[in-house]
Amino acid sequence: MVGEEYRRWEGDMEALYVYTAGVAGDRFFREIRDNERLMGTYCPECDVTYLPPRLYCETCFSELNEWEEIPNKGRVDAITVAYVDDKGERLARPKVLAMVRFLGANGGLIHVVDLPEEDVYRGMEVEVVYLPRGLRKGSFLDILHFKAI
Amino acid sequence: MGRKWRGTPLTAADIAEGRVATAEWRPEAKYAWSAGESIGRFLEELQEGHLVGRKCDVDDTVFFPPRSFCQEHFVRAGEFVRLKNTGKVETYSVSYLDTDARRLEEPVYVGVISIDGAAEGMGFMHFLGEVEEKDLAIGMRVKAVWKPKKERMGAVTDILYFKPV
Amino acid sequence: MRKVAVIGAGMTLFRRRLLETGKEMCFQAVQMALEEAGLELKDVDAVVSGSAPDAFDGVHMKGEYLLDGAGGVRKPYMRVFTGGGTACFSPIAGWWHVASGLADVVLVVNEEKMSSITPHPQYAFANIWDPILDRPLKPNLVWIFAMEMNRYMTVYGIEKADIARVAVKNKRNAVDHPAAQLADPNITVDDVLNSEVMAWPVQRLDISPPSDGASALVLASEDVARQVSETPVWISGVGWCIDSTMWTNRDLSFPEYLARAAQQAYGMAKIENPRKEVDVVEPYDPFDYKELHHLEGLLLADKGEAPILTREGVTQRDGELPTCPSGGLMGVGNPIAATMGIKTGEIYWQLAGKAGRRQVPGSPQVGVCQAWGDLMQFSSVMVMRA
Numbered sequence A: 001m002v003g004e005e006y007r008r009w010e011g012d013m014e015a016l017y018v019y020t021a022g023v024a025g026d027r028f029f030r031e032i033r034d035n036e037r038l039m040g041t042y043c044p045e046c047d048v049t050y051l052p053p054r055l056y057c058e059t060c061f062s063e064l065n066e067w068e069e070i071p072n073k074g075r076v077d078a079i080t081v082a083y084v085d086d087k088g089e090r091l092a093r094p095k096v097l098a099m100v101r102f103l104g105a106n107g108g109l110i111h112v113v114d115l116p117e118e119d120v121y122r123g124m125e126v127e128v129v130y131l132p133r134g135l136r137k138g139s140f141l142d143i144l145h146f147k148a149i
Numbered sequence B: 001m002g003r004k005w006r007g008t009p010l011t012a013a014d015i016a017e018g019r020v021a022t023a024e025w026r027p028e029a030k031y032a033w034s035a036g037e038s039i040g041r042f043l044e045e046l047q048e049g050h051l052v053g054r055k056c057d058v059d060d061t062v063f064f065p066p067r068s069f070c071q072e073h074f075v076r077a078g079e080f081v082r083l084k085n086t087g088k089v090e091t092y093s094v095s096y097l098d099t100d101a102r103r104l105e106e107p108v109y110v111g112v113i114s115i116d117g118a119a120e121g122m123g124f125m126h127f128l129g130e131v132e133e134k135d136l137a138i139g140m141r142v143k144a145v146w147k148p149k150k151e152r153m154g155a156v157t158d159i160l161y162f163k164p165v
Numbered sequence C: 001m002r003k004v005a006v007i008g009a010g011m012t013l014f015r016r017r018l019l020e021t022g023k024e025m026c027f028q029a030v031q032m033a034l035e036e037a038g039l040e041l042k043d044v045d046a047v048v049s050g051s052a053p054d055a056f057d058g059v060h061m062k063g064e065y066l067l068d069g070a071g072g073v074r075k076p077y078m079r080v081f082t083g084g085g086t087a088c089f090s091p092i093a094g095w096w097h098v099a100s101g102l103a104d105v106v107l108v109v110n111e112e113k114m115s116s117i118t119p120h121p122q123y124a125f126a127n128i129w130d131p132i133l134d135r136p137l138k139p140n141l142v143w144i145f146a147m148e149m150n151r152y153m154t155v156y157g158i159e160k161a162d163i164a165r166v167a168v169k170n171k172r173n174a175v176d177h178p179a180a181q182l183a184d185p186n187i188t189v190d191d192v193l194n195s196e197v198m199a200w201p202v203q204r205l206d207i208s209p210p211s212d213g214a215s216a217l218v219l220a221s222e223d224v225a226r227q228v229s230e231t232p233v234w235i236s237g238v239g240w241c242i243d244s245t246m247w248t249n250r251d252l253s254f255p256e257y258l259a260r261a262a263q264q265a266y267g268m269a270k271i272e273n274p275r276k277e278v279d280v281v282e283p284y285d286p287f288d289y290k291e292l293h294h295l296e297g298l299l300l301a302d303k304g305e306a307p308i309l310t311r312e313g314v315t316q317r318d319g320e321l322p323t324c325p326s327g328g329l330m331g332v333g334n335p336i337a338a339t340m341g342i343k344t345g346e347i348y349w350q351l352a353g354k355a356g357r358r359q360v361p362g363s364p365q366v367g368v369c370q371a372w373g374d375l376m377q378f379s380s381v382m383v384m385r386a
Helices: A022-035 B012-016 B036-048 C022-037 C062-066 C086-099 C122-128 C142-156 C160-176 C189-193 C222-228 C256-269 C288-297 C306-311 C328-332 C336-342 C344-351
Strands: A008-012 A016-020 A038-043 A048-051 A066-070 A074-084 A090-102 A109-112 A125-130 A143-148 B022-025 B030-034 B051-055 B080-083 B086-097 B103-115 B123-127 B141-146 B159-164 C004-011 C046-050 C077-080 C105-113 C197-200 C212-221 C233-242 C280-282 C366-373 C378-385
Touching: A016 A022, A022 A038, A022 C022, A048 A066, A109 A143, B036 B051, B036 B080, B086 B123, B086 C142, B103 B159, B103 C142, B103 C197, B123 B159, C004 C022, C004 C086, C004 C222, C004 C336, C004 C344, C022 C062, C022 C105, C022 C212, C022 C336, C046 C086, C062 C077, C062 C105, C077 C086, C086 C105, C086 C212, C086 C233, C086 C336, C086 C344, C086 C366, C086 C378, C105 C336, C142 C160, C142 C197, C142 C288, C160 C189, C160 C288, C160 C306, C160 C328, C212 C222, C212 C336, C212 C344, C233 C256, C233 C344, C256 C288, C256 C366, C256 C378, C280 C344, C288 C306, C288 C328, C288 C366, C328 C336, C336 C344, C336 C366, C344 C366, C344 C378
Parallel strands: C046 C077, C046 C105, C280 C366
Antiparallel strands: A008 B030, A016 B022, A038 A048, A038 A066, A074 A090, A074 A125, A090 A109, A125 A143, B051 B080, B086 B103, B086 B141, B086 C197, B103 B123, B141 B159, C004 C212, C004 C233, C105 C212, C233 C378, C366 C378
8 A cells, every 4th residue: 555645543642741850950950040059969989079960879879968069160072053943943043052061070061152153162161151040940941051261 | 677768748839839940841742643454444434334343364253443463363364344333332431530630520431342243342442322321231232323424534433422222 | 590589679658749850769769678688789780670651750761761860870771661560570570680690689670750740640641542443532541440340340240349448458558658648547438439430430549549659679699698688588480461452352350361470470489279378469459449350360369259358358467368468559659660669579578577567467478469551451470488
């Protein structure tokens, strides 16, 4: 029956998901919202600081209760430029996204860089720019973007 | 015993009122499921006002709903067979729940109806109608009530419900 | 095949909503299980993750997502999935890792976070139905259980009150479970019979609740188990079986697939007369009638006899065949795959003599746990010995 119209049935899988940020995530986002700072959790056993913070060390499995402020200065480790949005529609202006690593932290954050494509390079120093206090809701989008230092 | 039973309970209000950090997501995927050979034919026949099964050539078992292979003998199924519009209620429920778990004012009667001419006990799920709740019974004989022909679209809902005979 | 023991179990609280992410729940359950086993993550050779549909958590490829919280980073790791049957199937997958000689210590970690899907988990259950044959009727998953329950009641002439006794027993048993979500020391048969009708014959108090939760087990080879544990509990038989997905083509009054799974497990465990030899049982009880259905499928009662045994008190914690001494899904909660903690986990605690206030009397020596799932077509069974 190749080439013939085939009988099909159309539908969707409708749902709205509400994810809790969790024990570690809740404090992480609260610190961003209330104190404009990035906090990680430290594992004394393995001498590792996790960013984003985790409740446990994935290597030794101890529970992590020590929180450390991460300096608001990082380095671009990887870059991509998006020309289409998440629906595949062409963007009016390309969007530069970077994976930024922070000194002393294991992990990193991915976000938009507020610069034209040609001005962003691996190794450049950037810092986190937050939304104004009243607009912050305790989510990752409380971070507006990275900007060059 | 020094076991630690852990977990941090939340109320619905903790989430609704933003007392804890959350993130939301609404998937938007649309699906188109291919009906395949046997169910494709089943839907076509429904549109014409017929129930159809399909036979296993090894032992003449008639499957309903039809399928393209025999799960017992693992051979390709044989001929399609038109069945009667009648059958038997194998089981049923009186449901006050809709598909989204909301409460219905008036319950719907739903059952598994095995179809005459198909192998013993081979049926499908459908509604029961033109019947009082107190008269519903496992084993009752029923008959399909069809939508008017021009409203049929090749779907199980081309049958409105089954009613007692 | 090598002998395999359970040497530790852990679980989180079961609740409608927990703050913890799925990973964090896994971590808490694993930490508790490792503590009981006296081992650390570095002692673990492999990890088995078990979880039901991704659609509840709202994370695709949940096995990979849960990995770090389950302790699987940089280790052999796999996810198994048989719907609700995962609760006793992932321990079977853990068993074959050790029995085969592939690993000496295996962590089994099950998780479900059903609160993520809103407004109700029914939105995920809706997608279990056949999209062409069933979904156009706008079904609710409770329908199939209601229809199975009705068929079971009608074929064997069972009274609703005798089914309600299961809900009462399990919700009362759950009072002694520290993780319980729906324990009720005062519930009566009338409360169940007078509760709101959802889909007749299913009423509100016949159903277990949706829950968030995680559970974990530590399995070990004989050498390791004898070194580190004073109370290893041996896995002496496993079985599993699945019937056709065409549920409208099957007689729902008896779970034939479960009888086959049970026979496989009893054969391996050299159990000839399960009714005489089994001391304690944790059948899967997402609905009260399912405990009865499953006792019959497990060949621990004749067809239609389980309600009578329940009425006579045989299945009480101090009865001849203690059934769901944990409080079961009906009382402790139903985070689908994570109910491993009150099935395999509970039988481990019972046979190790570590069940605390839930301990059944008389030092039970042989226990059976069972889970059920997919589209009411699958069962997994495990026989364990002290």
